[in-house]
Amino acid sequence: MKYNVNDKGFYGDFGGAYIPEMLYSNIDELNKNYLSIIEEDSFSKKFNYYLKKYVGRPTPLYYAKRLSEKYNSKIYLKREDLCHTGAHKINNTIGQILLAKELNKKKIIAETGAGQHGVATATVCALMGMKCVIYMGEVDIERQRPNVERMKILGAEIRPAISGSKTLKDATNEAMRHWINNPDDTHYIIGSVVGPHPYPDMVARFQSVISEEVLYQLDEVEDRNYPDYILACVGGGSNAAGIFYHYLDNKKVKLIGIEAGGMGIETKKSAATTTLGNKGILHGSKTLLMQDKNGQVTEPYSISAGLDYPGIGPLHAHLFDSKRGKYISVDDNDAMNAGLELSRLEGIIPAIETAHAFAVFDRLEIKNRVVVVNLSGRGDKDLETYIKWGKY
Amino acid sequence: MNRINKLFDKKDNILSIYFTAGYPSLNDTNYIIKTLDECGVDMIEVGMPFSDPIADGPVIQNSNNIAIENGISISLLFNQLSQIRTFTQIPITLMGYLNPIYQYGYDNFINKLITCGIDGVIIPDLPLSDYKKHFKSSFNKYNLSYISLVSPNTSEERIKEIDSISKGFIYVVSSSSITGKKSEFSKNQIEYFKKINKLNLSNPTIIGFGISDKKTFNSACKYSNGAIIGSSFINSISSVKLNESIIQFVSNIK
Numbered sequence: 003m004k005y006n007v008n009d010k011g012f013y014g015d016f017g018g019a020y021i022p023e024m025l026y027s028n029i030d031e032l033n034k035n036y037l038s039i040i041e042e043d044s045f046s047k048k049f050n051y052y053l054k055k056y057v058g059r060p061t062p063l064y065y066a067k068r069l070s071e072k073y074n075s076k077i078y079l080k081r082e083d084l085c086h087t088g089a090h091k092i093n094n095t096i097g098q099i100l101l102a103k104e105l106n107k108k109k110i111i112a113e114t115g116a117g118q119h120g121v122a123t124a125t126v127c128a129l130m131g132m133k134c135v136i137y138m139g140e141v142d143i144e145r146q147r148p149n150v151e152r153m154k155i156l157g158a159e160i161r162p163a164i165s166g167s168k169t170l171k172d173a174t175n176e177a178m179r180h181w182i183n184n185p186d187d188t189h190y191i192i193g194s195v196v197g198p199h200p201y202p203d204m205v206a207r208f209q210s211v212i213s214e215e216v217l218y219q220l221d222e223v224e225d226r227n228y229p230d231y232i233l234a235c236v237g238g239g240s241n242a243a244g245i246f247y248h249y250l251d252n253k254k255v256k257l258i259g260i261e262a263g264g265m266g267i268e269t270k271k272s273a274a275t276t277t278l279g280n281k282g283i284l285h286g287s288k289t290l291l292m293q294d295k296n297g298q299v300t301e302p303y304s305i306s307a308g309l310d311y312p313g314i315g316p317l318h319a320h321l322f323d324s325k326r327g328k329y330i331s332v333d334d335n336d337a338m339n340a341g342l343e344l345s346r347l348e349g350i351i352p353a354i355e356t357a358h359a360f361a362v363f364d365r366l367e368i369k370n371r372v373v374v375v376n377l378s379g380r381g382d383k384d385l386e387t388y389i390k391w392g393k394y
Numbered sequence: 395m396n397r398i399n400k401l402f403d404k405k406d407n408i409l410s411i412y413f414t415a416g417y418p419s420l421n422d423t424n425y426i427i428k429t430l431d432e433c434g435v436d437m438i439e440v441g442m443p444f445s446d447p448i449a450d451g452p453v454i455q456n457s458n459n460i461a462i463e464n465g466i467s468i469s470l471l472f473n474q475l476s477q478i479r480t481f482t483q484i485p486i487t488l489m490g491y492l493n494p495i496y497q498y499g500y501d502n503f504i505n506k507l508i509t510c511g512i513d514g515v516i517i518p519d520l521p522l523s524d525y526k527k528h529f530k531s532s533f534n535k536y537n538l539s540y541i542s543l544v545s546p547n548t549s550e551e552r553i554k555e556i557d558s559i560s561k562g563f564i565y566v567v568s569s570s571s572i573t574g575k576k577s578e579f580s581k582n583q584i585e586y587f588k589k590i591n592k593l594n595l596s597n598p599t600i601i602g603f604g605i606s607d608k609k610t611f612n613s614a615c616k617y618s619n620g621a622i623i624g625s626s627f628i629n630s631i632s633s634v635k636l637n638e639s640i641i642q643f644v645s646n647i648k
Contacts, residue, residue, distance in 0.1 A: 018524075019521060021519055022448065022449040022543065023518065023542070023544060023548060023567065024543070024547070024567060024572075165455055166446070166459075175446050179448060182448070182571065182572050183572060183575075185547055185570050186547075282493050283519065285446075285448075286519070293493070295497065296467040296468065296497065296498075297468075297497030297498065298444065298462055299445045
């Protein structure tokens with residue numbers, strides 16, 4: 003079984019490019035050029051330069067001693083929270099803005115949910131001197147104030163998405179509409195492994211630096227370059243795709259994606275796509291999707307704005323469908339408790355998205371096993387949510 | 395030949411109107427079709443609402459949302475359309491995004507097109523490869539029209555490919571934009587329309603997106619076989635005076 007993308011842009015049954023004609027030439031341009039550009043020496047030199055000198059890579063693989071003792075396991079944390087701007091998102095935005103420059107694009111647009119991808123995009127636009135417009139759901143603008151102000155300080159224009167649920171899905175719709183209206187000079191930096199091919203593959207490649215580093219970092223401390231388990235939270239699934247990437251074909255490694263259960267999957271106030279979704283087409287790809295029986299996309303819910311998405315990247319849909327990956331949902335309550343536990347045991351306040359991945363140790367057979375958790379983002383942006391939650 | 399082919403055979407300056415099924419009220423579909431037919435509209439495009447219509451502007455987004463809240467679905471729409479051919483012979487196409495059709499089932503969908511007497515479909519996010527795989531053989535067998543969009547950024551080579559598998563007409567998107575933007579045609583747009591005409595396509599063409607009034611309709615007809623009006627029609631119809639508002643709108647165009 004092949005887990006990565008095939009030459010038609012599909013992962014098994016999932017993926018493809020389901021787009022209106024008005025976007026065809028843009029997607030076709032990307033599709034014809036992305037691999038040759040990314041694989042050029044001069045491109046990877048530039049990409050690696052910025053990852054090292056600007057983002058601060060490689061990020062440490064940190065042995066979490068007290069957490070490991072508590073769960074009687076060997077837990078390593080991949081510290082993407084230490085990246086510049088506070089999350090893994092910048093790996094992708096550096097890659098895509100360099101690509102956009104190669105394609106002679108002058109303007110950048112992006113969607114954002116929690117604001118982490120928006121901040122990472124606004125950051126690289128400032129760095130490269132490019133005009134930046136970020137679409138963000140009106141609801142998310144309210145609950146992620148600090149990130150909104152960060153983007154503005156960085157010079158980005160924020161446009162609220164006021165349709166539908168006014169969250170990430172709707173911000174993505176608005177960004178796609180903007181791109182239809184401005185196809186010639188604009189590049190759309192999608193923030194996750196979603197969207198029409200080649201986006202899922204392109205974003206996964208830029209994020210694959212995470213597992214590329216884990217390969218040698220683990221080898222240094224464990225005498226083997228692979229763990230027994232890899233855990234990562236999944237909204238669209240970019241941090242998970244990045245840390246799974248170089249282990250997709252190594253069956254000794256159990257790949258675990260953690261989805262947002264919201265208030266619990268039985269309440270329907272949830273974003274647990276693999277549990278609640280079925281096959282469908284949204285934002286240009288065929289994937290698993292939360293929808294009603296008539297094919298209308300339903301409004302997801304999670305306490306974390308970054309996981310509040312009704313779909314999942316086609317790579318993950320394929321990993322789930324083929325049982326190569328296991329996907330577990332964690333509700334708001336357990337995620338918040340796990341975030342507080344990590345704060346007290348290791349002195350790291352995680353992003354609430356990331357906190358979901360720390361809530362499943364009890365549900366897996368990890369005794370004496372080597373576990374790598376992708377600590378995809380830090381919790382500074384979520385302080386208000388932590389404060390409202392209380393219980394600390 | 396189906397009703398679309400016959401229409402283009404005998405007539406030019408074709409006026410096609412788009413409306414959203416289930417809007418303004420759930421059961422207005424047949425009444426709107428009947429009224430448009432009686433007013434002398436040439437062809438009708440019935441929108442199947444979707445929660446995430448990425449090629450549409452605010453007006454059609456809003457009509458889609460209201461129609462979904464009203465309770466419209468593809469299966470209900472086909473119930474509404476089941477007797478349509480007892481009272482009108484106007485060419486009718488269904489327009490909608492792929493996901494609701496995918497959930498309804500491609501084969502079920504095609505069967506209902508045939509039994510209701512629908513003439514063609516416009517599915518903006520259906521890739522040509524998926525059309526060939528899932529729709530083409532039934533469409534050919536049952537004489538259904540597959541109508542595809544071309545935009546100013548569509549290459550000549552691709553326009554020809556689209557022409558070769560389309561049967562009915564080619565939907566020429568007037569500018570790089572979503573639906574509902576109003577403006578007069580620029581020099582570049584007119585160049586683009588002329589370029590398409592020079593290709594001598596086997597299908598007739600209809601211009602859509604941004605056609606809002608008599609003036610833009612007439613200028614679109616100069617460069618094609620007709621035009622489609624959507625957002626501007628949706629904007630003008632009123633649920634309390636549905637009949638009068640439709641008659642008024644059409645008489646302002648024709």
